[in-house]
Amino acid sequence: MADESGLSYDIRKAVRHLRRVDPELRRLIPRIGACKIQLAGHKSPYEALLRAIFYQQLHGKAAATILQRFKDRFGAGHLPTPEQIVAADTRSLRAVGLSRQKIAAIRDLAAKTIDGTVPPLAEVRRLPDDEIIQRLTAVRGIGVWTVEMLLLSQLGRPDVLASSDYGLRKGFQIVYRKRRLPKPKDLHAFGERWRPYRSVASWYLWRAADAAKQVKSKNSRKAR
Structure with missing residues (x-):
């Protein structure tokens, strides 16, 4: 129910x-x-993890500023696709305020979304918690706690x-x-x-x- x-x-x-x-x-x-x-909305795992990477080890206002610059870099006012991130050069990503570690993390997230390790929203909704944790923590910079928060607040898992x-x-x-x-x-x-x-x-x-x-x-x- x-x-x-x-x-x-x-x-x-x-x-x-x-x-x-x-x-x-x-x-x-x-x-x-x-x-x-x-x-907290209906973001795909890719979108939720991308935002999580931006907010790691930063105050909310600073992270939000960098995230907006990142969106503006791709010109559409919303998050870029995984393919756009893979194709982006390092210099342009550094210019929005991303550290090299975060660039490596978002590129890994993009690549693992493209190859299916990070599933789309429709698929992740059908997966058990343990498998979601296993697959999403394969992304560089994503730990168990981050995925647990996604399970609780994005997917509404009860346990x-x-x-x-x-x-x-x-x-x-x-x-x-x-x-x-x-x-x-x-x-x-x-x-x-x-x-x-x-x-x-x-x-x-x-x-x-x-x-x-x-x-x-x-x-x-x-x-x-």
Whole structure:
């Protein structure tokens, strides 16, 4: 059953499951409120990964500026095709502000899109999560975390747990009252109980981390 948010699963069913299997989430969920996972558009894997490469290790505004210059370089106001990237010379790509490492990454992405390693959107929707991770991390500069975010926010997969994510680990530390951040492998093992709705559990842990950050910021302002 598709959820009204556009997801392929029923969030309400997922929430009921999490409340049943985890006492801490049962207490957290009413405090946070309704889960509001929303799909971030319908970009192809090629488009999503191309944007991800631009935003790696850059502040959002700087990355957006370089990305716009990149689009303008190809004259159409939108992202170029893989074939256009492969044909572009290094000097023109450097001129828009791309590092040599990022040029190598986007060229590899373009080549792997052309040869089918990176599948089109219609195909990727039919693939299991593990295969998507395997195929997309074959692209230079693309790690597991990037693909997990694509699975969760672009494809709306229900059972994604990005256990290396700092915000997720911080949320877990807060909700479960741990002295230290959990190691990714420990969070992964703990999260087995949340299957098949680890994406929804992740959303609530992220919100818990956000709420704690807001409280800390508010208290800091009061102390000034």
